[in-house]
Structures are given as C-alpha cells and as structure tokens.
Amino acid sequence: MTCSACGTLVPEGARFCPECGQRLVAAPDERRLVSVLMADLVGYTALAEAADPEQVKRLVDDCFERVLGDVTTFGGRLDKIVGDEVVAVFGTPVTHEDDAERAVRAALRMQETVAAVSRELEVPVQMRIGVNTGEVLVGAMRAGGDATVTGDVVNTAQRLETLAGPGEVVVGPATHAATRDAIEYETLGSLPVKGREEPVAAFRAIRALAPPGRRRQRGPTPFVGRTEELDALRHLLGMALRRRRAQFVLLVGDAGVGKSRLASEVASHARDALGARVRHRRTDRRRDARARRDRERRGGTYHDRVVAHWAEACARFRSGDGDARAPVEAAHAIATGTDAPLEHAIGAHVRALVLEALGTDDAAAVRADADRQLAELGIVGDGWSRLFAVALARDGG
Numbered sequence: 049m050t051c052s053a054c055g056t057l058v059p060e061g062a063r064f065c066p067e068c069g070q071r072l073v074a075a076p077d078e079r080r081l082v083s084v085l086m087a088d089l090v091g092y093t094a095l096a097e098a099a100d101p102e103q104v105k106r107l108v109d110d111c112f113e114r115v116l117g118d119v120t121t122f123g124g125r126l127d128k129i130v131g132d133e134v135v136a137v138f139g140t141p142v143t144h145e146d147d148a149e150r151a152v153r154a155a156l157r158m159q160e161t162v163a164a165v166s167r168e169l170e171v172p173v174q175m176r177i178g179v180n181t182g183e184v185l186v187g188a189m190r191a192g193g194d195a196t197v198t199g200d201v202v203n204t205a206q207r208l209e210t211l212a213g214p215g216e217v218v219v220g221p222a223t224h225a226a227t228r229d230a231i232e233y234e235t236l237g238s239l240p241v242k243g244r245e246e247p248v249a250a251f252r253a254i255r256a257l258a259p260p261g262r263r264r265q266r267g268p269t270p271f272v273g274r275t276e277e278l279d280a281l282r283h284l285l286g287m288a289l290r291r292r293r294a295q296f297v298l299l300v301g302d303a304g305v306g307k308s309r310l311a312s313e314v315a316s317h318a319r320d321a322l323g324a325r326v327r328h329r330r331t332d333r334r335r336d337a338r339a340r341r342d343r344e345r346r347g348g349t350y351h352d353r354v355v356a357h358w359a360e361a362c363a364r365f366r367s368g369d370g371d372a373r374a375p376v377e378a379a380h381a382i383a384t385g386t387d388a389p390l391e392h393a394i395g396a397h398v399r400a401l402v403l404e405a406l407g408t409d410d411a412a413a414v415r416a417d418a419d420r421q422l423a424e425l426g427i428v429g430d431g432w433s434r435l436f437a438v439a440l441a442r443d444g445g
Contacts, residue, residue, distance in 0.1 A: 049062075049072070051065035051067065051068060051070050051072065052070065052072075053065065053068050053070035054067055054068040054070065056068070058072065076187070077185055077186065077187030078185070078186050078187065079183055079184070079185055079186075080139055080140045080143070080183070080184060080185075080186050080197075081139060081143075081147075081181070081182070081183055081304075082137050082138060082139030082140050082147065082181070082182075082183075082184055082186075082197060082201070083137070083138040083139055083147050083148045083150070083151035083152075083179060083180070083181040083223060084127075084135065084136075084137055084138075084151075084179070084180050084181075084184070084197060084201055084202050084205040085119070085124065085134075085135070085136040085137070085138065085151050085154065085155055085177060085178075085179050085205070086133065086134070086135050086136075086177065086178050086179075086202075086205045086206050086208075086209045087115065087133065087134045087136075087155070087158060087175050087176070087177045087178075087209070088132060088133045088134075088175065088176055088177075088209055089108070089111065089132040089133075089173060089174075089175055090173070090174040090175060090176055090214040091172060091173055091174065091214075092104075092108070092131075092132035092173075093132075095107070095171070095173070107169065107171060107173065108132065110165060110169070111161075111162060111165050111173065112129065112134060114161045114165060115134065115158040115161050115162060115175070116134070116136070117161075118154050118157040118158045118161055119136045119154050119158070121154070121157070122138070122150040122151070122153050122154040122157070122260070123138060123142065123144055123147070123150050124136045124137060124138040124150065124151060124154055125137055125138075125140075125141075127196055127197060128196060135202075136151075136154070137197055138150050138151040138154070140186050140197070143302075143304075145304060145307075145308065146226075146230075147181075148179075148181045148222070148223045148226035148227050149226065149227045149230050149231070150260075151179050151181075151223070152179055152217065152219060152223065152227050152230075152231050152253050153231075153256055153260060155177040155179055155217040155253065156217060156231075156253060156255065156256060158175060158177060159175060159177070159215055159216075159217065162174060162175045162215075163215070174214035174215050175214070175215070176209055176210075176212035176213060176214055176215070176216055176218075177209060177212060177216070177217045177218070178205045178206065178207070178208030178209030178210070178211070178212055178217075178218050178219070178220075179205065179208065179217065179218075179219040179220070179223050179253075180201050180202075180204045180205035180208055180219065180220040180222065180223060181201070181219075181220065181222040181223040181226060182199070182200070182201035182204075182220075182222055183199065183201065184197040184198060184199040184201050184202060185197070185198050185199055203243065204220055204241075204244075204248060205220070207241035207242060207243065207244065207248065208220055208241075208248070208250060210241070210242070211236070211239055211241065211250055212252075216252055216253075217252065217253040218236070218250050218251065218252055218253070219233075219250070219251050219253060220248060220249070220250065220251075221248075221249040221251075223251075224249075224251040229257075230256060230257055230258055231253055231254075231255070231256055231257060232253075232254040232255050232256075232257055233251040233252060233253055233254060234251065234252040234254055235251055236250040236251060236252055237249070237250070238250075271309065271313055273306075274306060274310055277310060278310065278313055278314065281297060281310070281314045282314070282317055284297065285314065285317065285318055285322060285324075286322075289322060299311060392421060393418065393421035393422050393424075396414070396417055396418035396421050397418040397421075397422060399414055399418070400414045400415040400417075400418040403415075
C-alpha cells in the first residue's frame with residue numbers, strides 16, 4: 049500500500065504514513081455542534097495585482113500565522129485556507145460549553161492582530177469575519193483530504209462574512225443567542241443573502257463585556273430534572289456542615305448536559321439556605337500544569353514542602369532539642385509566596401498555633417493577623433486546624 053499524499057510504501061495496517069503523517073484510514077463521519085469562523089482579507093486582489101508574488105506571499109503568511117495563533121489561543125482549529133480566506137472551527141475535535149463565545153472572542157482578537165500587522169508593514173490590509181453556530185457533519189471526503197466540516201452552517205458563515213465590512217465581525221442568530229451575555233452586539237436586522245430564500249438575522253460584534261472564562265449570570269430559567277443528583281449534593285453539603293469536614297465533588301459529563309447548571313443550583317442552595325460564602329472559578333488546566341511543574345522544580349509541590357516544615361517544627365517542639373520556630377517560619381514563607389488567599393490564611397494560622405505553644409512575645413499579634421485572614425474568607429472557629437496541628441504533632445507529619 050502506498051500513501052496517497054507522498055507515494056511512500058507504508059506497512060500493511062498502518063493508520064498514518066510514517067513519512068509525511070497523512071491519515072490512511074478514514075475517520076467515521078459524525079455530527080457535531082460547532083461554531084464556524086470564516087475570515088477574508090480585504091484588498092488582497094488589488095494587492096496581488098500590484099505587488100510582487102513573493103511580497104504578497106510573505107504578507108499573507110505573516111498575517112495568517114498570527115491570526116491563526118489567535119484561533120488556537122481560544123481553543124479553535126484551522127479547517128482550511130483557500131486563497132485569502134481562512135476557515136476555522138470551534139467544537140471539534142474537542143468540545144467546550146462556550147465554543148460560540150470562544151469563536152467570537154477569537155474573531156475580535158483577529159481584527160486587532162490584522163490592524164497591528166497593517167501598521168507594522170505599512171500595508172492597507174483589513175479583514176472581515178463571519179461566525180455561525182449549528183450542527184455540521186465532520187468527516188473526510190472519499191476523494192481524499194483531511195476531515196472537514198460540511199453543512200448549511202458553513203455556507204451561512206460565508207454569507208455572514210460577506211455582510212461584514214472591513215474590520216468587522218458579523219454573527220448569526222444562534223451565535224448571538226449563545227454569546228449575548230458575554231459580547232456586546234449591534235443588531236443589523238434580517239438581511240437577504242445570496243443563495244438563501246429567507247433573510248438571515250445578523251449581528252455585529254462590538255466588544256467583549258468580560259474577560260475570557262468569566263462565568264456568565266444565568267437567567268431565572270426553571271431547573272428541570274437531575275432531582276436525584278441535586279438531592280445527593282445537598283445531602284453532602286449538610287453532612288459537611290454538621291461534621292465540619294470538607295467534601296470533594298467532581299461532576300463528569302459531556303458538554304451541554306448541564307454540569308454548570310447543576311453546580312450553580314448547589315451553590316445557590318449553599319448560599320441561600322445555609323448562609324455559605326460561595327467561591328468559584330474556571331480551571332485553566334494548562335496554567336495549572338505549568339504552575340505544578342514550576343513548583344516541582346523548586347523542590348516538590350507546595351503541600352510537600354509545607355508539611356515537611358511543619359513536621360520538622362513539631363518534632364523539634366516535642367523533643368525540646370532545637371528551635372521549632374525556624375521551620376514554621378520557612379513554611380509560612382512558602383505559603384505567603386503563593387497567590388492563594390486560603391493558603392496564606394492556613395499558613396498564618398498554623399504559625400500562630402506553634403508560636404502560642406512556644407509562648408513567644410509576638411504570638412498574640414500573629415494570632416490576630418491569622419484570625420483576620422480567616423474571617424475575610426468566611427472561616428469562623430479554629431477547631432479544624434487545631435485538630436490538624438495536634439495530629440501532626442502526635443504523628444510527626
């Protein structure tokens with residue numbers, strides 16, 4: 049068997065060409081809900097007519113390389129490049145619950161990037177972008193080539209692109225409905241487009257209303273279903289409150305099944321019925337992984353180093369042979385070096401416990417500062433951490 053792309057002989061049963069990486073086995077077609085972004089360089093034809101082909105290629109290469117960086121930054125992937133037009137897809141092969149928002153944010157960032165390239169190269173180049181959301185078929189053509197997206201959503205995205213002016217981003221109704229809480233829009237009305245009998249509602253994206261990843265406020269829509277799951281989580285909240293012990297819950301499911309809404313309902317119950325202070329954030333896995341690697345390069349994870357210093361302090365305190373304060377101060381320095389207020393508060397609290405046991409002159413001031421940090425986080429009482437410190441002293445960590 050030979051590779052259709054480079055002609056290299058490949059082993060029998062190989063899925064990819066060992067020489068060029070071409071896929072040899074067609075992936076099955078699948079329906080996906082995606083957001084399609086189509087971008088077109090304005091003024092490309094006139095530039096290609098007047099300039100040298102090498103100059104045109106360098107300009108297009110530089111521009112597309114930078115705007116595609118914006119696409120990948122927001123979780124999209126390049127589908128194809130046709131002349132001066134870029135097609136990008138958000139929602140395949142990896143799906144996010146906010147793919148439509150990611151696509152519009154990427155489009156706005158791409159306009160900023162193209163404007164910067166135009167200023168740097170002193171070339172009057174602009175871009176117009178259309179974004180549309182809906183169901184497509186993802187798969188490769190039997191005639192050859194990589195997997196691509198097909199369907200009316202793609203055609204409509206191209207029509208929306210033609211409605212956009214230079215430097216503008218125009219989106220369809222489905223994209224607008226999914227992103228109107230995060231993006232400011234100007235309504236363009238229902239506009240006739242080529243190849244469609246019915247006009248298409250179009251909206252011009254103006255700017256983002258909040259930073260990426262900010263959780264949007266949801267409207268007061270009724271919560272339907274998931275009764276058993278909600279009851280189980282409420283039970284865990286009550287048990288955590290009664291026993292004063294933390295509970296860890298991981299919600300797992302496909303995008304769009306209601307994980308965020310279920311978590312929101314649980315948070316509302318904790319805040320309204322139990323009087324809890326609710327804190328939440330979206331996890332940036334890449335950022336967390338980088339931070340973890342950085343901590344490990346510095347000599348182990350945060351908790352490994354802090355607990356080691358606390359255990360050393362407890363051992364010195366029990367034996368009476370050494371200065372127990374030194375390792376406590378080392379642990380506290382690590383805690384205050386993080387960007388997590390809870391870690392700061394725990395480090396200050398354990399430091400106060402040990403200094404109180406040692407009877408140092410500054411123990412009262414350290415205790416007051418620790419109580420202030422805990423109170424700011426809504427943590428009242430110190431039984432949980434005192435119990436931890438006693439256990440650590442008894443077992444040596």
